Amino acid sequence: MELLNWATRVGAYVVEDDYDSDFRFDGPPLTAVAGLDSSAAVIYLGTFSKSIGAGLRVGYLVVPVELAETAITVKAILNAGQSWLDQAVLAEFLSSGAFARHLKQVRMVYRSRRDCILSALREHFGDVNVSGHNGGMHIMWHLPARLPHATVVEATALNHGVGIYALRSAVAYDFGKTPYSERSLVLGYAALQEKQIREGISRIAAALK
Ligand SMILES: Cc1ncc(COP(=O)(O)O)c(C=O)c1O
Numbered sequence: 001m002e003l004l005n006w007a008t009r010v011g012a013y014v015v016e017d018d019y020d021s022d023f024r025f026d027g028p029p030l031t032a033v034a035g036l037d038s039s040a041a042v043i044y045l046g047t048f049s050k051s052i053g054a055g056l057r058v059g060y061l062v063v064p065v066e067l068a069e070t071a072i073t074v075k076a077i078l079n080a081g082q083s084w085l086d087q088a089v090l091a092e093f094l095s096s097g098a099f100a101r102h103l104k105q106v107r108m109v110y111r112s113r114r115d116c117i118l119s120a121l122r123e124h125f126g127d128v129n130v131s132g133h134n135g136g137m138h139i140m141w142h143l144p145a146r147l148p149h150a151t152v153v154e155a156t157a158l159n160h161g162v163g164i165y166a167l168r169s170a171v172a173y174d175f176g177k178t179p180y181s182e183r184s185l186v187l188g189y190a191a192l193q194e195k196q197i198r199e200g201i202s203r204i205a206a207a208l209k
Helices: 002-012 065-079 084-095 097-124 150-159 192-206
Strands: 013-016 042-047 061-062 129-131 138-142 184-188
Touching: 002 013, 061 084, 097 138, 097 192, 150 184, 150 192
Parallel strands: 013 042
Antiparallel strands: 042 061, 129 138, 138 184
């Protein structure tokens, strides 16, 4: 609410990139900031890249009404439009209810993979400090003091064929070199089979011993 009040006060737009909100595993869905916004200060971005596949290249914008014409023009200039056939098939997929069924199914698979990565981490590292595990397609692991820096853990894991990423490698910066960014790792799980997840975590544990 503070962000929205600020945007309204200074005449700014907030861009809300809600790219993985289809995947929430615990509790009720989170309200989008755009949904709280009565002053039309939010430009909302959604995508089918996570729920269907990035190769589809279809996403969407919900913009304040005064920006609608501009958004359409800019999009047309950018790439001369999007395949109408892909969009028509997607529209049918949505309106038939098949997309909702698909999401339900994928959510179950990803929830189970999320549970798997958490239990594998606990099995090897004890009472782990994680965040972001209520939804999305990755978790953040905040390293205990006894383990080295995130970049060292990342390199060690990579040497053993496992890709986990310090925030910097995931192109997230806080520019302050805070313990949060130096000692946090991003672990993606959505694209992996549970067997691969268990194997990956076990390799990291063995490598760090
Ligand atoms: C932060 C973020 N926003 C949005 C997207 C989706 O991008 P696109 O719809 O262009 O595939 C991604 C994809 O990984 C992402 O990481």
